Amino acid sequence: MALIVQKFGGTSVADVERIRSVAQRVLATVAAGNQVAVVVSAMAGETDGLVALARELGGEQPDPREYDVLVSTGEQKTVALLAMAMQRLGNPARSFIGAQIGMRTDAAHTRARISSIDTQRLRKVLDEGAVAVIAGFQGVDDHGNITTLGRGGSDTSAVAIAVALDADVCEIYTDVDGVFTSDPRMVPKARKLERISYSEMIEMASLGAKVLQIRSVRFAMRHGVPLHVRSSFNQEEGTWVVPEEEVMEGLFVSGVTYNRDEAKIRLRGVKDLPGVAAHVFTPLSDAGIVVDMIIQNLSQDGSTDITFTASRGDYAQALAIVQEVATAIGASVDGDDSIAKVSIVGLGMKDHAGVASRMFQVLAENGINIQLIATSEIKVSVVIEESHTEAAVQALHAAFLEAGASEPRPEC
Ligand code: ADP
Numbered sequence: 001m002a003l004i005v006q007k008f009g010g011t012s013v014a015d016v017e018r019i020r021s022v023a024q025r026v027l028a029t030v031a032a033g034n035q036v037a038v039v040v041s042a043m044a045g046e047t048d049g050l051v052a053l054a055r056e057l058g059g060e061q062p063d064p065r066e067y068d069v070l071v072s073t074g075e076q077k078t079v080a081l082l083a084m085a086m087q088r089l090g091n092p093a094r095s096f097i098g099a100q101i102g103m104r105t106d107a108a109h110t111r112a113r114i115s116s117i118d119t120q121r122l123r124k125v126l127d128e129g130a131v132a133v134i135a136g137f138q139g140v141d142d143h144g145n146i147t148t149l150g151r152g153g154s155d156t157s158a159v160a161i162a163v164a165l166d167a168d169v170c171e172i173y174t175d176v177d178g179v180f181t182s183d184p185r186m187v188p189k190a191r192k193l194e195r196i197s198y199s200e201m202i203e204m205a206s207l208g209a210k211v212l213q214i215r216s217v218r219f220a221m222r223h224g225v226p227l228h229v230r231s232s233f234n235q236e237e238g239t240w241v242v243p244e245e246e247v248m249e250g251l252f253v254s255g256v257t258y259n260r261d262e263a264k265i266r267l268r269g270v271k272d273l274p275g276v277a278a279h280v281f282t283p284l285s286d287a288g289i290v291v292d293m294i295i296q297n298l299s300q301d302g303s304t305d306i307t308f309t310a311s312r313g314d315y316a317q318a319l320a321i322v323q324e325v326a327t328a329i330g331a332s333v334d335g336d337d338s339i340a341k342v343s344i345v346g347l348g349m350k351d352h353a354g355v356a357s358r359m360f361q362v363l364a365e366n367g368i369n370i371q372l373i374a375t376s377e378i379k380v381s382v383v384i385e386e387s388h389t390e391a392a393v394q395a396l397h398a399a400f401l402e403a404g405a406s407e408p409r410p411e412c
Pocket residue numbers: 008009010011012041152173174175176178179180181182183184185208209210211212255
């Protein structure tokens with residue numbers, strides 16, 4: 001008998017028919033002799049609707065405590081409905097919201113981090129032969145306030161529950177067949193990967209592949225929980241997210257990702273003195289703005305230009321903050337929020353030369369101008385004009401991942 005955590009995303013529980021078929025699927029796993037804890041998202045579109053409502057009454061930045069109380073209700077609906085559906089099919093099931101299973105988090109509303117889970121109640125339900133149906137995306141802080149874990153957070157709830165219960169596997173059921181070499185909705189020739197390493201998946205998730213929330217993969221890697229990403233619409237094997245040494249395919253590039261949630265801000269004519277960067281970035285971090293790429297160049301006149309990127313939602317606030325700093329230090333500012341970041345990710349880049357230059361060539365051949373570049377051991381990212389996103393992703397996929405793609409030189 002195995003203990004399995006199964007997480008179903010929004011499309012998988014989009015309506016009563018889908019909920020009924022999820023109930024049947026879970027009960028087939030139970031009938032095969034396993035204990036199952038299920039984590040569910042809100043119905044597709046529900047969270048977006050709740051966020052829109054919050055903004056309508058609470059403004060662009062609604063009170064975070066009340067926002068969490070509101071947006072967490074989407075999952076409360078689906079757990080109750082799924083438990084009812086299973087009971088109707090003749091199997092005991094019990095629903096739980098985060099607070100009922102002691103899903104403790106810190107107090108960072110809208111992006112809380114899980115600190116502990118009290119598994120006693122869950123174990124009791126499972127040992128009684130019932131299915132535990134748990135609301136994803138939410139927890140409770142030390143003062144009893146409801147918190148949420150950030151968009152896509154049910155993945156993280158599922159992995160945390162798998163860790164706490166010491167589950168054998170955490171299955172993530174979604175609306176595609178697994179993790180693909182690129183977003184299958186943008187690249188028709190993208191193909192499903194049988195396996196991908198935790199580290200590549202972390203890069204892909206952080207660079208825009210929203211199939212898994214990045215924190216869920218970090219959590220799984222830290223605790224060695226195998227993740228199986230698969231479709232809730234068929235019985236096919238999906239993609240296993242596993243340690244590096246278990247990935248056999250040996251692709252030097254495993255994925256092409258894009259992120260349109262980007263904006264860039266440039267400061268020009270900054271005096272080249274110690275402390276200037278701290279002067280620019282401290283007020284941004286004090287305001288809770290997460291900065292992504294930072295590029296600093298020395299101009300011929302001895303002053304420097306500093307360009308950075310941040311999430312598009314933070315653009316207006318970041319621009320206002322930087323404007324103030326610029327006035328104080330005599331620099332000028334401009335910005336652009338119609339950019340996108342396109343990246344290639346792959347473990348094989350560690351020991352193959354020429355991957356970045358091939359990427360730049362492909363973009364040049366397609367007339368796409370590169371505005372910024374960032375690299376790490378297993379990724380190369382470029383910032384381009386947003387309108388070129390699809391063309392860039394498709395061209396890079398063709399160049400690195402489709403038939404006839406050229407292999408770069410292995411490093412000696
Ligand atoms: P769920 O509601 O099940 O959590 P999400 O919408 O969060 O599902 O994530 C699944 C979506 O992720 C897919 O529909 C797909 O468009 C998108 N996606 C982006 N990049 C990839 C990728 N590399 N592989 C698979 N899916 C991807």
